[in-house]
Amino acid sequence: MKKTYVLDTNVLLQDPHAIFAFQDNEVVIPAVVLEEVDSKKRYMDEIGRNARHFSKLIDQLRGLGKLHEGVPLENGGKLRIELNHKSYEKVKDSFAEMTNDNRIIAVALNLSLEETEKPNGNQVILVSKDALVRVKADALRLKAEDFLNDRVIQYDRGYTGYAELYVDSNVIKHYYDQGEVATRDVSNHPFYPHQFIIMKDALGGSSSAIGKVSPNGEKIKPFVSELQEVWGIRPRNVQQRMALEMLLHEDIKLVTMIGKAGTGKTLLSLAAGLLQTEDFGYYNKLVVARPVVPLGKDIGFLPGEKEEKLRPWMQPIYDNLEYLFNTKKPGEIDQILAGMGSIQVEALTYIRGRSIPDQFIIIDEAQNLTKHEVKTILTRVGEGSKIVLMGDPAQIDHPYLDESNNGLTYVVESFKSQAISAHVKLVKGERSGLAQLAADLL
Structure with missing residues (x-):
C-alpha cells in the first residue's frame, strides 16, 4: 500500500534532503511550509543555511514539471506542493486558532479524508519533529510520526569505547607475561581500533587487566602513557x-x-x-x-x-x-x-x-x-x-x-x-x- 507523507517545516529545516527519504511513496509539502521556510532564509545560522539549501533544491525540481501537480523523484517517489486542501473547517472545532502548525495539520487531515473515500487510497502520515504537532494529529485520529531518518543510532545502544570481558585466567597471565594478547584469544566478536578492554577472570578470581586494541584490531596491548x-x-x-x-x-x-x-x-x-x-x-x-x-x-x-x-x-x-x-x-x-x-x-x-x-x-x-x-x-x-x-x-x-x-x-x-x-x-x-x-x- 502506497503512502502519502505530509512534511512539517521542522523536518526540512533539520534535513533539506528529507524529501528523498521516503522511498517510492508520495511526499506532500503544504504551501504554508514554503512560507515558513522562506521566513528562515535570512538567518545566518544552521537553520538559515538549511532553508536556503532546500529552496535551491526545490527550485531545481521545478524544472521536472509543475510542482503543484507532482514531479518524480530519483528514488521512484513523487513530490507535490499542496495548494487545494487548506480548508480549516475540519480542524477549527478542536483547535480554533489558525496557527501555521494547525494549518499543516489541516492539510494532512483533508488529504487523509479524501484518500479514505478512494477504493485503494494512500495512507496519509504527517511527519513532524514537533511532539505537540504529533499529539494534535493523534487527537484528530490522523497518523503522525517523528522523522527518524537523521538518527545515527539509538543513543542507549551507542559505542562506549570500551568493553568488559570475562576470560580464562591463563589469558590474563599471558597478557602480563608477553605484554600483549591476540584479540581472537579473548573473544570472537570484532573489535574497533583503540577500543579499551577490561579483562576479568571468568571463574571469579581476583586477577584482571586493562588494555587497548591495536590500530589493526588484532592485539590487545597495555597503555602507551605511563x-x-x-x-x-x-x-x-x-x-x-x-x-x-x-x-x-x-x-x-x-x-x-x-x-x-x-x-x-x-x-x-x-x-x-x-x-x-x-x-x-x-x-x-x-x-x-x-x-x-x-x-x-x-x-x-x-x-x-x-x-x-x-x-x-x-x-x-x-x-x-x-x-x-x-x-x-x-x-x-x-x-x-x-x-x-x-x-x-x-x-x-x-x-x-x-x-x-x-x-x-x-x-x-x-x-x-x-x-x-x-x-x-x-x-x-x-x-x-x-x-x-x-x-x-x-x-x-x-x-x-x-x-x-x-x-x-x-x-x-x-x-x-x-x-x-x-x-x-x-x-x-x-x-x-x-x-x-x-x-x-x-
Whole structure:
C-alpha cells in the first residue's frame, strides 16, 4: 500500500534532503511550509543555511514539471506542493486558532479524508519533529510520526569505547607475561581500533587487566602513557584513565568523549592539552572553543571587545583553567593567559574558513553541533593538530537536535572503526557527591 507523507517545516529545516527519504511513496509539502521556510532564509545560522539549501533544491525540481501537480523523484517517489486542501473547517472545532502548525495539520487531515473515500487510497502520515504537532494529529485520529531518518543510532545502544570481558585466567597471565594478547584469544566478536578492554577472570578470581586494541584490531596491548598525574590531575576511575590515554597518545588525532556533567571531560582535556603544549611543546597552541547556541548567531550587543563578549559563554572553560593554575585572585587567570599567549579561548562562530595546523583543539559542548557543523570543524583541522570533541548528548539546547542525531554522536559512530580516532564514555561523576546525585536523579 502506497503512502502519502505530509512534511512539517521542522523536518526540512533539520534535513533539506528529507524529501528523498521516503522511498517510492508520495511526499506532500503544504504551501504554508514554503512560507515558513522562506521566513528562515535570512538567518545566518544552521537553520538559515538549511532553508536556503532546500529552496535551491526545490527550485531545481521545478524544472521536472509543475510542482503543484507532482514531479518524480530519483528514488521512484513523487513530490507535490499542496495548494487545494487548506480548508480549516475540519480542524477549527478542536483547535480554533489558525496557527501555521494547525494549518499543516489541516492539510494532512483533508488529504487523509479524501484518500479514505478512494477504493485503494494512500495512507496519509504527517511527519513532524514537533511532539505537540504529533499529539494534535493523534487527537484528530490522523497518523503522525517523528522523522527518524537523521538518527545515527539509538543513543542507549551507542559505542562506549570500551568493553568488559570475562576470560580464562591463563589469558590474563599471558597478557602480563608477553605484554600483549591476540584479540581472537579473548573473544570472537570484532573489535574497533583503540577500543579499551577490561579483562576479568571468568571463574571469579581476583586477577584482571586493562588494555587497548591495536590500530589493526588484532592485539590487545597495555597503555602507551605511563603518566599517573597531569598538571596535578589524577584520574579517579578507570574511564578517566582511558580518557587520559587517548588524550596523550600522539597517533590518535581525534578524541571523542561523552558523559554527564561532572565526569571530568573538560578538566582532563585541558590538563592534557597544557602538558603537551606548554611542557612538551608538541603543539604550538591550545585552542578551546564551544558553540554559542545556536552556532553562528550574533553574540549580542554587549560592551567591549570580542573577548569581553565571549566571557559569559566561555566561563566554564575559565573555571577549569583557574583550577589548573591554582589562581586565588580575581583576574589573575587573564593575566596568566595574556602572558603565555599560547592558549586561545574562542567561539566556534569564527572557525569557518580557517586552517588550524599544529594545535591541540578542544571543542566543548559538541552535542549542540549539527552534522554539517561538526563536518565544518573537522575539515578545518590542519597537519599536526589533535582535536577533542566532548559533551553530554542528554543535555542539548539546539531546537532540532536530540540524543541520536547530534553532531557528536554522528562523529562517534562514523569514526569508531578508524585507527586515527578513539572514544570513551565517562559514567562516574567526580565533581562532588551532590553533583553526581543531581545528574542521576534530575
